[in-house]
Amino acid sequence: MDTLPPPVPPHHEVLPPVSLARYPEESWVLGSARALTRSGFEFFERCEQTAGVVRTRFVVKPVYVVTEPRAIEDVLVKHPHSFVKPYLLRRMKVLFGNGLLTAEGDQWMHNRHLVQPAFHSERMPGFIEFVRENTDALTASWRDGEVRNIYPDLVDLCLKNLARTMFGVYDDELEAMVRALATTCQSLVHAIFNVVRPSPLLYPSRLKRQLRKALRDLDGYLGRLIDRRRSQPPTDDFLGLLMAGGGPHHPPLSRQAILDESVTMLLAGHETAASALVWALYLLALHPVEADRLADDLAAHLKGDAPSVADLDGLPLLRATLDEALRLYPPTHRIGRTVREPVVIGGHTLQVGADVLLPQWAVHRSARWYDQPTVFMPGRWTPAFRHALPKFAYFPFSGGPRACVGSHFVWFESAMILGVLAQRFRFARPAGAPPLMPYEGLTLLPAGGRLELKISRR
Secondary structure, three states: OOOOOOOOOOOOOOOOOOOEEEOOOOEOOOEOHHHHHHOHHHHHHHHHHHOOEEEEEEOOEEEEEEOOHHHHHHHHHHOHHHEEOOHHHHOOHHHHOOOOOOOOHHHHHHHHHHHHHHHOHHHHHHHHHHHHHHHHHHHOOOOOOOEEEOHHHHHHHHHHHHHHHHOOOOOHHHHHHHHHHHHHHHHHHHHHOOOOOOOHHHOOOHHHHHHHHHHHHHHHHHHHHHHHHHOOOOOOOHHHHHHHOOOOOOOOOOHHHHHHHHHHHHHHHHHHHHHHHHHHHHHHHHOHHHHHHHHHHHHHHHOOOOOOHHHHOOOHHHHHHHHHHHHHOOOOOOEEEEEOOOEEEOOEEEOOOOEEEEOHHHHHOOOOOOOOOOOOOHHHOOHHHHHHOOHHHOOOOOOHHHOOOOHHHHHHHHHHHHHHHHHHEEEEOOOOOOOOOEEEOOOEEEHHHOOEEEEEEO
16 A cells, blocks of 8 residues: 655745844944944934844943844744843842842742732723722813923822722822832933943942932831731732732742832833823824824713723724824833843844843834834724734834733723823923923933923813
8 A cells, every 4th residue: 555645844934034234333442332322212223224133232242233023023022031131221130129120030930920910801990990080180180271291290190000009008108209219210220221331330429329218218118018018918919919929839028029029010110101191192282183083082982981991992093092102102112131042033143141122112113114103193003004013013011921011001001091181181282392302211201300281171
């Protein structure tokens, strides 16, 4: 009997390597460090226009800037274990300790699984209702026709939402402490990413003293909160899950580990949502036709009410407006990694010890993926456009196993607040106001901490 031939293995398309080039203008001493320090936004845009993978150096440190979506996917999804957090972010352990933002390996994995239930979808309706109440309380103080710096309003609103939901407490003392630490954190990140100058933490400085005091104050507050919670019934919020420690099969987290995770969540969590809202309202103020279109759509669906979780799924224009704001001004505008073992990214073997930078800012503004890439156009986000867009041509909350643990909370919170504000108010920039400039800190927030808008009730 004739035997059948062996099955032919399925054909796998072999893609050509992603384009690779050196940074066009490197100095003999500093490499491209001066260009990054002068303007990270312009540096990353220049890299994106040069090649999908750009090889350069910051002084003696080899660096790869990756802007091609399939190469970004290689880093974040296909080979995440070939990388660790970059050297510049590892310096931030002085602030975040071994929290989720900086931890590695088994500790990061355990803590992430430990707190994941705090962000489950079944918690969303209660969270959204709490956000609605806080938003109504905030806007009750706004006067029709006033010019107001709404940046601190939005920051306080997002901090209140986060603190009450994740920690069960919010008061003026906590607000002041987080504000002080957030301001110091932004200055610290900006200074650390100035790769030409030595780190401000290597020698005594005013910034170092401010950081130590702000951390000591917040740690003291959180320590008292932990002690108080130990005598109360356990809860399933973020702090309660940390204190529970993961059940009988895992040792309880140390007090310092709980503090590290709490500081990380308080800082990064509230600023991410505040950043999304600041830039969305700024863009709507600059584009009144788009703002009116959104307001009319919201009013037709909601009749003046705040959106519920169920409503948000049926408001594609609200989603498109927020997605477009996150495209142009992603809260995390660049992601870093360090190569820890030989790895092939986009068809190229990267040097062990090199830093890899994935700049959402430049990828989201690429003419390869977006028509008129610097123009605010929510209408671009049609179902067909979303389907055709490469996965990592848009990644405001990172991707892969280390994607933002609270990304769904941030998105729903931002959409809920924007759905209320855009429906009830018209925003405009005061006459003669200069363009709002972003500040390259931990998150993308306005330089100077101000967003002056004229507020009019619809």
